[in-house]
Amino acid sequence: MILEHKMSQTVFVAGVGVISGIGNNTAKCLSALENSRAGIDKIRYLDTVHKDTFPVAEVKLSNDELAALSDFAPGISRTAMLSLIAAREALHSAKIENFSSWRTGFISANTVGGMDKTEDFFTQFMANPKAGRLRNVVNHECGKITELVADQLGIKNYVSTISTACSSSANAIMYGARLIKNNILDVVIAGGTDALTRFTLNGFNTLMILDSEYCQPFDANRRGLNLGEGAGYVTLVSERVAASLKTSPYCALSGYCNANDAYHQTASSPDGTGSYMAMQGALKMSSLNPGDIGYINLHGTGTQNNDNSEGTAIKRLFEPHYPKMSSTKSFTGHTLGASAGIEAVFSALSVQQGLIYPNLRFKTRIEDLPFAPETSFTRQPELKHVLSNSFGFGGNCSSLIFSKLQD
DSSP, X not given: OOOOOXXXXXXXXXXXXXXXXXXXXXXXXXXXXXXXXXXXXXXXXXXXXXXXXXXXXXXXXXXHXXXXXXXXXXTSOHHHHHHHHHHHHHHHHHTOTTGGGSOEEEEEEOSSTTHHHHHHHHHHHHHOTTOSOGXXXXXXXXXXXXXXXXXXXXXXXXXXXXXXXXXXXXXXXXXXXXXXXXXXXXXXXXXXXXXXXXXXXXXXXXXXXXXXXXXXXXXXXXXXBOBBOEEEEEEEEOXXXXXXXXXXXXXXXXXXXXXXXXXXXXXXXTTOHHHXXXXXXXXXXXXXXXXXXXXXXXXXXXXXXXHHHHHHHHHHHHXXXXXXEEOTHHHHOBOGGGXXXXXXXXXXXXXHHTEEOOOTTOOSOOTTOSOOOOOSOEEOTTOOEEEEEEEOGGGEEEEEEEEOOOO
């Protein structure tokens, strides 16, 4: 027997949730963006020899405080606690009646899993082979973090984990949208989470791309990136679920694309090939022209290579008319696997409310680029389409387009 179904033509963003260095929920993050309050500061919670060397954007809560906020036990990974806080907010803000009656999924990204707890175990174990709590290593792998959170949310129909470096959350959102479009699921909470770990900080330090000062994305005098942590999720719903809601969705996810130029393990191609293909593909899917995009939430890490590569791709695609753009990593730091999820929330709010976020600490335009990021928070009621870029290691590049709903 062949079962026929009508493919859902539109995927809506019905809910959002975020926790980051600038706030413990969506409202607080939005307030920080509006008032130019960065979350970057001296390391307070991560136990590292670099605490006085590299500023980071930590979530301003201890593990005990996160446990109280998330309802997880204090011994659970910080990655999982951040995830549950943001995912639960995304679900609750969607206000879906009879949630359990819909086919639901949780697609979550991360890159460190429970490594924060694993590091605690090995510190103790190396000092004394009889020491170290084995419970600290049982949730080490990335997928376990997703499963822990899915159980707390009561989602059992479909659970999956994506780990593609800095584009992870964007790919999770794309995957969730595809599951809805193909009538496999009705509701998907999609995005990602990552906590800071010593392994991550040491690894980026080895690559020599960390900034010992506050980062300056897309500035000619940029020195590198600041790491951050957090989680961001959007609740994606089908047309049928959207029609059942008592409140309007935030926006539509109108286009998305993943591309890979396979240029280098940790560097983007100088000509921005992967970045260009991702943005071009997202535009094609949404049936939009470059001139339709009103704002770009830049990948904008603040490294020489990434900003040049992304800027070159934007110049190639949008010349001679450039949309407004900025990097919110100047607020949150680079949250790795969580970054595209956090920035998806910011982008959904941007197109829903007509918001343009500032690129903090920008002073000097990059000589080879004929555009510069925005430096102040503004409101643009006419904003209709927002492009969000997330470009990861290995050339894995993803772009999402969020579109305003028709009145």
